[in-house]
Amino acid sequence: xxxxxxxxxxxxxxxxxxxxxxxxxxxxxxxxxxxxxxxxxxxxxxxxxxxxxxxxxxxxxxxxxxxxxxxxxxxxxxxxxxxxxxxxxxxxxxxxxxxxxxxxxxxxxx
Numbered sequence: 001x002x003x004x005x006x007x008x009x010x011x012x013x014x015x016x017x018x019x020x021x022x023x024x025x026x027x028x029x030x031x032x033x034x035x036x037x038x039x040x041x042x043x044x045x046x047x048x049x050x051x052x053x054x055x056x057x058x059x060x061x062x063x064x065x066x067x068x069x070x071x072x073x074x075x076x077x078x079x080x081x082x083x084x085x086x087x088x089x090x091x092x093x094x095x096x097x098x099x100x101x102x103x104x105x106x107x108x109x110x
Contacts, residue, residue, distance in 0.1 A: 007060045011042050014063055017070035038063070 004010065015035070022029035029035055045059045083097075095102050 004060055004064050007042070007056070007063075010060060010063050010067060011038070013067045014038055014070070017067060017074065020074055021070065 015029075015038070018032065018035055018038070019029045022032050022035075041059060042063075045056045089097075092102055
């Protein structure tokens with residue numbers, strides 16, 4: 001299993017993805033129930049000098065998994081928008097999508 005990293009880094013990543021996802025809603029992302037739930041969960045499960053929270057590891061793992069899901073969904077949407085079929089494409093356009101150029105025929109026939 002890969003290392004999870006810092007819980008603070010995971011929290012910041014989650015909030016960044018919530019900001020991206022909530023940008024379409026037209027209201028501040030801090031007013032969403034998802035934001036409030038994430039902040040409340042991280043605050044409730046932080047380690048202090050007076051208590052040792054055993055659920056922090058589980059919360060961190062779930063948060064990292066949810067962060068991976070949100071990031072993957074956002075990247076999938078971006079790829080879908082870029083490469084989704086818009087009807088018939090010319091061979092030159094298809095070659096350009098994958099980084100190739102079509103050969104030119106001598107005599108100006110191509």
